[in-house]
Structure formats: C-alpha cells, structure tokens
Amino acid sequence: RYLREGDILVLNDAKVIKARLFFRKAETGAEIEVLLLRQIDENRWISLTRPAKRLKIGTELKHESGVLCARVIAVLEGGERLLELNYDGDLLRILEDIGEIPLPPYIKRKGIESDFNDDEYYQTVFAKNLCAIAAPTAGLHFTESLINELMKNGVSVKTITLRVGYGTFKPITTDNIRNHRMEQEDYFIPRKTATDINKGIATGRRIVACGTTVVRALEDSYYKSGKVKYGWSTADLFIYPGFKFKVTDALITNFHLPRSSLMAMVSAYVGLDRLKEIYRIAIEEGYRFFSYGDAMMIK
Structure with a gap:
C-alpha cells in the first residue's frame, strides 16, 4: 500500500x-x-x-x-x-x-515491567553490526516476513550502518536552531548500497529511508561528495527546516520528542504547519509516541 x-x-x-x-x-x-x-x-x-x-x-x-x-x-x-x-x-x-541495554531516558522499568525483554525487543530483526547505543527505532516495525513480502513485490531492500549515539536523545536548548550542535555519528555505506542508490537517483526511483539515521547518513554522504559514497565516514550534518534533500524521497519514522533534532528533521520534510497537523491527528487517534511507539511515512 x-x-x-x-x-x-x-x-x-x-x-x-x-x-x-x-x-x-x-x-x-x-x-x-x-x-x-x-x-x-x-x-x-x-x-x-x-x-x-x-x-x-x-x-x-x-x-x-x-x-x-x-x-x-x-x-x-x-x-x-x-x-x-x-x-x-x-x-x-x-x-x-x-x-x-541503554534504554532511552524516558523509559523506566518498574515492577512487572522490569521483566520486559528489552534485550530482544529493542533490536531490529535485521540488526547485525554491534555498534550503537540506541536502536534505529523505525526499523522495529519491520518483521522478516514483511521484508520478504516487500522484496517479492519488487521493493529493493538495502542497508547502511550508522552508529546511533546519545545525541539522538539530546534536546535542542538553543533559541536559534542554527546554533544547536549536533553530535557526530560514524556510518558505513556498503558499495552495493551506494551503487544502487546512485543509479536509483539517476533513473527516478524513489529512495525510502527507514528512520532518521538513514536520512542522516545518506544526505551527509551526498553533501560531502555530490553522490552517495561507499565506505566509512562521520556524519556531522544537522538537518532542520530549509534543508534541501538530495537523496531521500520518503521517510518512515516514529513520533518524536519535542525540541529534538529528530523533530527538526521531520519538520524539514513536511513543514511545521503540516507537522503540527500530523501530530494533532496522531494524538486524537491515540497513536503511541517515541521508541516503542507507532510510525508514520512522510514524503
């Protein structure tokens, strides 16, 4: 769909x-x-x-x-x-x-919840490179069967590795968003992923990022090289309203904390007014927010 x-x-x-x-x-x-x-x-x-x-x-x-x-x-x-x-x-x-497992600061396990298996549920089914201190939570919505079904239907599934850091939880405290210092994060783009994405851009295929971490890696790579480049690099790109996306056409992402860099990125995609409307509807419909919450797809 x-x-x-x-x-x-x-x-x-x-x-x-x-x-x-x-x-x-x-x-x-x-x-x-x-x-x-x-x-x-x-x-x-x-x-x-x-x-x-x-x-x-x-x-x-x-x-x-x-x-x-x-x-x-x-x-x-x-x-x-x-x-x-x-x-x-x-x-x-x-x-x-x-x-x-270093859960986000807003998740507190008490009483019966202390037995919740975060070791299993705070990992995506496709996680393989031990390197992050936070999960790329948009990926938690994908099961192996769903990924296989997408591939059968002609969706090309590629991976990158970004070492998600504590900066994903760091609030924006500056009055001017341009003065916020975004934490650096290391990432790796496989050769096949880079090649296929660059070909996809050239031929008009839609590049769909599962999560803000994917957006940051791909856009940072393009910003530095004029294309998506194979290999390791360090992302220092901060995406906020006014940013011009060069790689990603659509984003699957969770509902984020206010005054976060993640919210700034989503706002860069859809604009502040549309973002407010999306969150208003989500609240009215009882959507769950944050790491273990629901997701949206925006473009």
Whole structure:
C-alpha cells in the first residue's frame, strides 16, 4: 500500500550494544553508572557517568565481575568523561555478559515491567553490526516476513550502518536552531548500497529511508561528495527546516520528542504547519509516541 515496485528501501542494520555499566570507585566503593557513548580507539571511550561531579582525572573504577576496569583520563567540555578501559579478550563479548541495554531516558522499568525483554525487543530483526547505543527505532516495525513480502513485490531492500549515539536523545536548548550542535555519528555505506542508490537517483526511483539515521547518513554522504559514497565516514550534518534533500524521497519514522533534532528533521520534510497537523491527528487517534511507539511515512 505504501511501498511500491521499484522503490529502494534503506535500513540501518546497527545493533545496540550493552553499553550501560555499573562500576564502583576503587577508592571508596561508591557506585558509578557509566554509559559508553563513542569509541575513540581500542581502549578509550567517551562516556556519560553518574554521579559525575567527583570523577576527576585519575579516578579508578572497578566492575564487580572483575573482568573490566576503567580510569578517567580526561573531563570533556560537555561534562562527559574519557575513560580508558582495561580488560582481556573481546570487549563486545564482555559487554554482552555484564552490561545492560541503554534504554532511552524516558523509559523506566518498574515492577512487572522490569521483566520486559528489552534485550530482544529493542533490536531490529535485521540488526547485525554491534555498534550503537540506541536502536534505529523505525526499523522495529519491520518483521522478516514483511521484508520478504516487500522484496517479492519488487521493493529493493538495502542497508547502511550508522552508529546511533546519545545525541539522538539530546534536546535542542538553543533559541536559534542554527546554533544547536549536533553530535557526530560514524556510518558505513556498503558499495552495493551506494551503487544502487546512485543509479536509483539517476533513473527516478524513489529512495525510502527507514528512520532518521538513514536520512542522516545518506544526505551527509551526498553533501560531502555530490553522490552517495561507499565506505566509512562521520556524519556531522544537522538537518532542520530549509534543508534541501538530495537523496531521500520518503521517510518512515516514529513520533518524536519535542525540541529534538529528530523533530527538526521531520519538520524539514513536511513543514511545521503540516507537522503540527500530523501530530494533532496522531494524538486524537491515540497513536503511541517515541521508541516503542507507532510510525508514520512522510514524503
């Protein structure tokens, strides 16, 4: 009904890592919550910590499992800590064993909800590259059978990988939207994906992005190269009203938090007045909002 023969549907196959950890300060035993945000190199990660005030450079942290330690080596401008991790073996495997899925801040699990299987449900069925700290939630609406049905009906399904970061939850606090600093996110576009999208653009095929992360990767690549380019890159593009889309023709996306960069991108697609009307209808019809909520397709 919404996707048709000849469309190119692009998915983000990033898988959420268990990046939420609980350490104790080696000196005092005080509990410290750590969210690993972005890997700088093999052992160093930009991280959010709570409480953060007393985490000075040189502070040692230990995990109760004994398999992972950390040391604060820098305090960054935004209050984040640069941590140096100490471990043996495969870090992602260690995180799978001792970490937790970092749910969005507005999701609180209490009582019976604490048994909800977020490890399973906060991953898309096509997730394969462990690299993100948040799910590309528009993809949660797709099942394997739906994807297979789309392909049978002539929809070409392609993937990219964008390491969804904490910036997806960061509110816009500036009075002028142009002054908002968007967090950088690394992404990878496979050669076949880049080739097929560029051919699709040239031949007038519709490029449908599943999620704002896909839009950001594709538009950032085109903005830098004049085409969708194969390989790794780092997205620093902030899309807000007035932006001219060069790659994506339609977007499947959830209903987002107000004053978010995601809302700004959606507004760039449809305009502020139409966006308000869409949300008014969604509220009247009882649609669910945010990560585990419903989705819309806009073009």
